[in-house]
Amino acid sequence: xxxxxxxxxxxxxxxxxxxxxxxxxxxxxxxxxxxxxxxxxxxxxxxxxxxxxxxxxxxxxxxxxxxxxxxxxxxxxxxxxxxxxxxxxxxxxxxxxxxxxxxxxxxxxxxxxxxxxxxxxxxxxxxxxxxxxxxxxxxxxxxxxxxxxxxxxxxxxxxxxxxxxxxxxxxxxxxxxxxxxxxxxxxxxxxxxxxxxxxxxxxxxxxxxxxxxxxxxxxxxxxxxxxxxxxxxxxxxxxxxxxxxxxxxxxxxxxxxxxxxxxxxxxxxxxxxxxxxxxxxxxxxxxxxxxxxxxxxxxx
Amino acid sequence: xxxxxxxxxxxxxxxxxxxxxxxxxxxxxxxxxxxxxxxxxxxxxxxxxxxxxxxxxxxxxxxxxxxxxxxxxxxxxxxxxxxxxxxxxxxxxxxxxxxxxxxxxxxxxxxxxxxxxxxxxxxxxxxxxxxxxx
Numbered sequence: 476x477x478x479x480x481x482x483x484x485x486x487x488x489x490x491x492x493x494x495x496x497x498x499x500x501x502x503x504x505x506x507x508x509x510x511x512x513x514x515x516x517x518x519x520x521x522x523x524x525x526x527x528x529x530x531x532x533x534x535x536x537x538x539x540x541x542x543x544x545x546x547x548x549x550x551x552x553x554x555x556x557x558x559x560x561x562x563x564x565x566x567x568x569x570x571x572x573x574x575x576x577x578x579x580x581x582x583x584x585x586x587x588x589x590x591x592x593x594x595x596x597x598x599x600x601x602x603x604x605x606x607x608x609x610x611x612x613x614x615x616x617x618x619x620x621x622x623x624x625x626x627x628x629x630x631x632x633x634x635x636x637x638x639x640x641x642x643x644x645x646x647x648x649x650x651x652x653x654x655x656x657x658x659x660x661x662x663x664x665x666x667x668x669x670x671x672x673x674x675x676x677x678x679x680x681x682x683x684x685x686x687x688x689x690x691x692x693x694x695x696x697x698x699x700x701x702x703x704x705x706x707x708x709x710x711x712x713x714x715x716x717x718x719x720x721x722x723x724x725x726x727x728x729x730x731x732x733x734x735x736x737x738x739x740x741x742x743x744x745x746x747x748x749x750x751x752x753x754x755x756x757x758x759x760x761x762x763x764x765x766x767x768x769x770x771x772x773x774x775x
Numbered sequence: 776x777x778x779x780x781x782x783x784x785x786x787x788x789x790x791x792x793x794x795x796x797x798x799x800x801x802x803x804x805x806x807x808x809x810x811x812x813x814x815x816x817x818x819x820x821x822x823x824x825x826x827x828x829x830x831x832x833x834x835x836x837x838x839x840x841x842x843x844x845x846x847x848x849x850x851x852x853x854x855x856x857x858x859x860x861x862x863x864x865x866x867x868x869x870x871x872x873x874x875x876x877x878x879x880x881x882x883x884x885x886x887x888x889x890x891x892x893x894x895x896x897x898x899x900x901x902x903x904x905x906x907x908x909x
Contacts, residue, residue: 517788524784524854528845531817624786624857690847695802695818704819704843708856715786 477758483751487744494740497733500565504730507620508660511723515657518719525712529673529705535698542702552642554589554649555612555634556580557670557714559721560600561729562619569655569728570599573721576665577653584651592647594634596718612637612647622722627715634714635707638671648672650710654717655724663724670713777811781827781851783837785858791837798851799826800844809846816846820855822891824899836861838899840892861899869896 533542558577560570581591592612595601597619604611613633618626640646650670655663694701781798783791798809801823807816820842827835842855873893879886 514787518786520782520789521784521786521854524845524852528817528843528854531845627786628856690815692815692817692845692847695807695816696804700803701817701819701843708842711856712786 477754479754480751480758483747483754487747487751490740490743490747494737494744497736497740501730501733501737504726504733508723508726508730511621511719511726512657515719515723518715522712522716525705525708529702529709531692532694532698532702532705533673535692535694542699551587551589551648553592553645553647554584554651555592555594555637555647556584556651556653557594557630557634557717558596558600558653559619559655559717560595560597560603561725562598562616564599565732566725566729567732569725570597570603572665573653573655574600574603576667580651580653580667584649589649592637594630596630596721619718619725620722622715622718624711624715627718628711630718631707631711631714634670635710638710652713652717654721655728657720657723657727660727663727668713668717670710777849778830779809779811779849779851781853783853783858783860784855786856790858790860791835793829795827795829795835795851796832797828798844798853799828800839800853801825809851811849813846813849815848817843818845819843820853822888822895824895825853836899838864838895840895859896859899864896864900866897866900869893869900873897 556577558573560573564570577593581593584591593604593609594613594615595604595611596615598616601611601614601616604614613630615626615630634650637645637647638650642648649672652668652670654666654668656666657663778794778796779798781791781793781795782789796810800807800809800818801821802818803821804818807818809816820839822840825837825839827837829835837853838859838861839853839855840857842853842858844851844853870893872889876886876890876893
């Protein structure tokens with residue numbers, strides 16, 4: 476066998492091996508998207524109830540604008556930015572998009588005179604900040620593809636501590652979340668959301684369209700205390716939602732990246748096979764002409 | 776007497792939904808019992824076992840680790856960050872966690888709350904033995 480042909484065959488084998496791996500990763504990612512979506516759906520009743528309860532308590536609390544949930548500090552010094560990235564690569568631009576968005580947000584906040592404290596989820600994001608020697612408020616890795624509620628609680632606890640610490644002692648005035656919103660299998664987009672302080676909106680309930688005013692709840696122990704009690708749950712829930720959304724998006728991004736890698740491998744194999752066939756044919760032709768040439772020389 | 780529509784929801788998923796005669800929960804102010812026709816209440820929950828009496832008279836226990844619940848025209852929504860039904864509790868694990876928490880120093884806040892969680896779990900799993908599962 477000629478050297479050319481051998482080289483082609485070797486390359487085909489190597490591309491085939493790579494294709495098997497990317498194909499497997501694609502399948503794993505697709506099955507995990509479904510799981511992540513189910514978890515996302517399962518967590519929605521809680522969120523709806525929580526938001527309703529917060530609205531109800533806020534409506535009845537004596538002075539909402541002074542509550543830490545909604546109060547805006549006069550002089551905002553520091554802001555926490557929680558950015559959710561992936562632990563592993565091979566997911567296209569998923570992590571770098573989230574990082575880019577958080578950098579844009581940081582610049583925005585810096586222009587307003589705030590210092591930004593990044594809280595980073597995922598090895599890729601942590602790597603980004605470490606490489607640039609930037610100080611992080613917290614780093615969390617090892618669970619981005621299948622986050623648990625305990626992870627969200629841990630992150631939420633840290634954020635709450637930072638939020639409740641007075642600014643003069645290194646606390647933060649605002650908490651922002653950068654995550655990847657899962658629209659559907661095909662499209663996800665990076666989004667920024669301010670977790671705290673909350674925006675207070677005066678809303679008129681439209682009774683004609685089936686809207687219901689809040690029942691006159693009896694608060695136990697008091698509207699303010701209920702609101703206080705809901706604060707950590709609210710933060711945890713927002714973090715949890717961000718983690719779940721991002722996990723689903725990560726799998727979708729990885730599936731897409733691996734699908735195009737598989738397609739690309741197929742394309743490569745096709746063209747390499749063609750080249751190998753050509754080389755083989757050339758070899759045969761050459762051998763025949765050598766034999767014919769040899770026979771001619773003998774009979775001459 | 777009317778019945779209550781009860782939904783127990785944790786952050787991760789909806790745990791249980793059904794009708795019940797009464798619900799007894801623990802708030803920072805003390806225990807509160809809910810029967811049909813109760814006035815609207817929005818209350819915080821403390822770490823405790825919650826008791827739900829079903830219509831056939833059996834009692835169901837749920838370990839609630841913080842959270843709140845709302846009552847509004849016979850709809851009871853229990854919303855907890857984490858909550859567990861009795862049958863899903865791993866007693867051995869809870870016991871091990873309790874030992875660990877006891878061994879930790881007394882002023883360790885985290886160990887204290889871990890101890891409380893473990894106690895709640897064990898009491899829920901303990902009293903629920905023999906109760907039909909739902």
